[in-house]
Amino acid sequence: MKIAITATGPSLDDQVEARFGRTPYYLFIDTETMEFEAIQNPNVAAGGGAGIQSAQLMADNDVKYVLTGNCGPNASRVFGSAGVKLIVGVTGIARQAVEKFKAGALVVSGQANVASHFGMGGGQGMGGGGGRGMGAGRNRRS
Amino acid sequence: MKEIVVIxxxxxxxxxSIVAAFAALAGKKVLADCDVDAADLHLVLNPRIEHREDFSGGKKSKVLEDKCIACNRCIEECRFDAIHYPVLGNGKTADTPWINPIFCEGCGVCVRVCPADAISFEPAVNGEWYTSSTNYGPMIHARLGMAEGNSGKLVTQIRQKARDIAGRDDIDYIIIDGSPGIGCPVIASITGADLVLVVTEPTLSGQHDLLRVAQLTSHFRIPTIVCVNKWDLNPDLTEQIEGEAKEHGVKPAGRIRYDNAITEAQIMKTSVVEYTGGAVSGDIKAVWQNVLYALG
Amino acid sequence: MxxxxxxxxxxxxxxxxxxxxxxxxxxxxxxxxxxxxxxxxxxxxxxxxxxxxxxxxxTVLIPKVIEEKCTGCGVCAEVCEYSAIAVIKGKVLIFPELCHGCGACKLFCPENAFIEVPREVxxxxxxxxxxxxxxxxxxxxxxxxxxxxxxxxxxxxxxxxxxxxxxxxxxxxxxxxxxxxxxxxxxxxxxxxxxxxxxxxxxxxxxxxxxxxxxxxxxxxxxxxxxxxxxxxxxxxxxxxxxxxxxxxxxxxxxxxxxxxxxxxxxxxxxxxxxxxxxxxxxxxxxxxxxxxxxx
The missing domain is CATH 3.40.50.300 (P-loop containing nucleotide triphosphate hydrolases)
Structure with a gap:
């Protein structure tokens, strides 16, 4: 099965990126073989509607599940239409997150977990990492 | 690394002025001026620009005069009244239309209806952003042209750069001068930050606007504290504002008294806490301690 | 005056x-x-x-698709510079908050499948x-x-x-x-x-x-x-x-x-x-x- 995860870098050993629409990379992963393809997010510097564009990219690539930190309502609506299932609140190393997903430890949310940033002339990531720095699993040096 | 946004x-x-004082008080830090519409922090911190980069908020249309056949299709379809025939210096009307970049929304309709392929559609450079050094540490700031609607995008870029530097150099704090209001750029300034400090005044408008900001930060689940500047102008209202803030989960971070030293420091191009050891500096130091406490 | x-x-x-x-x-x-x-x-x-x-x-005018006329060709999403329209599996999704009201979707729809309706802002x-x-x-x-x-x-x-x-x-x-x-x-x-x-x-x-x-x-x-x-x-x-x-x-x-x-x-x-x-x-x-x- 093909899933996608947002990542800070182009490998499975990179961190899960908290923002869906503005993530630097999407990793498309075959969960059976763990083979993956990393693509740079073409919408990272889009003026507005990055979430929508990126969600469309997931649909076009026939992704069944999307794993990310935060996702806004616009992207979520596209997923709903396209039949892509959304899992938010994912943190840590991408590979471990995929393993957790395979073990059934991640739950589909079915909806956005952060408010839309619509109407700001664009420029911000959908969700923008609404919970960043507060959750566990971050490299916090305190 | 902790990200603190002052709005x-x-x-x-x-x-x-409070951000500038924090710059003098904090340990290792990166400073970011995300108030891109009215950027002022550089006037106090005197940054030395080391690197500059163009910013484009989006595409804009432009008539290619040699290709234009003056059919007026673009004028008919433009909903923003951005296209007209300009009057030239000699009092005559131009032969081809002109697209006023101030009113062009970058929708591309004119480009697509033009039968002569006579309208270009390119990213318009409408600002610059800078990586600089200051006596207080690295600083990221920007200058945005007028009528640029996409300041949220610029804010996002500034914050990303500040994070990159903080990560690279093992820096403890990112201190952000955020935008006023509750709109586009301020949301871009605060999402994902560790703490928001709201600076308000004891006025009816300050009270009104603080509540809107509190709604915004609770919406994004960002811990928020509030300090009342010039609190002694209206002690009763200060009391009331702090009380209402608490009801919205916003804890008080201290009060700063009305003191012209804040303006005087600005004129001397320095921070208040370096300018005077007076009571107002004590107030701001106490607010900074509360910021550190709130960060945990 | x-x-x-x-x-x-x-x-x-x-x-x-x-x-x-x-x-x-x-x-x-x-x-x-x-x-x-x-x-x-x-x-x-x-x-x-x-x-x-x-x-x-x-109110502002936003597009609305007449489903019986729509063939799901995707032209509307292509011409929308604001990503306010997506076409997923032949179905048009409109995101009103992103719409600038430029009219491109209505103008370029080959099936004439759009009307415009008011939306309160x-x-x-x-x-x-x-x-x-x-x-x-x-x-x-x-x-x-x-x-x-x-x-x-x-x-x-x-x-x-x-x-x-x-x-x-x-x-x-x-x-x-x-x-x-x-x-x-x-x-x-x-x-x-x-x-x-x-x-x-x-x-x-x-x-x-x-x-x-x-x-x-x-x-x-x-x-x-x-x-x-x-x-x-x-x-x-x-x-x-x-x-x-x-x-x-x-x-x-x-x-x-x-x-x-x-x-x-x-x-x-x-x-x-x-x-x-x-x-x-x-x-x-x-x-x-x-x-x-x-x-x-």
């Missing part, structure tokens, strides 16, 4:  | 000047209309306490404050189209001899929407480095829009002479100076009008108005002469 519902509450 | 009150940044005293000037002229028996165009943070009503007589929604309220005709607007939280609400507020401008507009702060799109067709712009600033920096941006905007303007300096005795020096150099008239009077700040904090709390300031606002009228007439005459010169 104010309404402009002119002393936000930037 | 349509006078817009603007400033490069918030908190300089725009609203104080707009409301007190309006009331001063009203007290003198002139017909005055006040339009609060700061639809993101309208504050004039806090001071003027108008009696609201009517309320109306502000804010409200306007009209009423009376003393003899002043008063209008303000509120942008709904989270909405983008503040120019639409501003335009609606401005449509309320009647045939009163004096129309005063309180503009939003800054130099971005909403400000331009507010000031673009004013007869004269009063730029409010403070005599500080921040004030000067932001004034320069505002002057740049007024010049770009070819609007006649003058400067008002609030808290005129707090800072240094740089703003005045700048105005001298640039040949900009200063038509109003309000001193740094703590009693003004206190009255403001209570939501009181300056001219009520401190009647001696009524004269200050009267003089300001006379200067603006003189300046405006002189500029009109100069323009007329120039025109005659080029024609002959």
């Amino acid at each position: 104010s519902g309404k402009g002119g509450t002393g936000k930037t | 349509k006078l817009a009150i603007a400033s490069g940044k918030g908190g300089t005293g725009k609203t104080t000047i707009a409301t007190n000037l309006a009331l001063t002229l009203d007290d003198k028996g002139m017909e005055v209309q006040l339009l609060d165009c700061d639809v993101e943070e309208p504050n004039c009503h806090i001071f003027l306490k108008p009696k609201i007589e009517s309320t109306a929604p502000v 804010g409200i306007i309220e009209e009423g009376k404050a003393s003899g002043i005709s008063f209008t303000h607007g509120f942008l709904n939280i989270g909405e983008l189209m503040s120019p639409a609400v501003i335009d609606e507020v401005k449509k309320a401008a009647g045939d009163k001899e004096i129309v005063i507009l309180d503009s939003p702060p800054g130099t971005s799109c909403p400000v331009i929407a507010a000031v673009k067709d004013a007869d004269f712009v009063l730029l409010v600033t403070e005599p500080t480095p921040f004030g000067l920096n932001d004034l320069e941006l505002a002057v740049g905007m007024a010049r770009e829009l070819k609007l006649p303007f003058a400067v008002a300096i609030n808290r005129s005795d707090v800072g240094n002479e740089d703003v005045k020096e700048y105005c001298r150099r640039e040949k900009i008239e200063i038509v109003l100076e309000i001193p740094n009077d703590r009693r003004i700040a206190e009255a403001y904090s209570r939501g009181e009008m300056v001219i009520h709390a401190l009647p001696e300031y009524q004269k200050t606002f009267e003089t300001c108005w006379e200067k603006i009228i003189d300046l405006h007439q002189n500029m009109m005459q100069a323009e007329q002469q120039e025109k005659t010169a080029t024609e002959s």
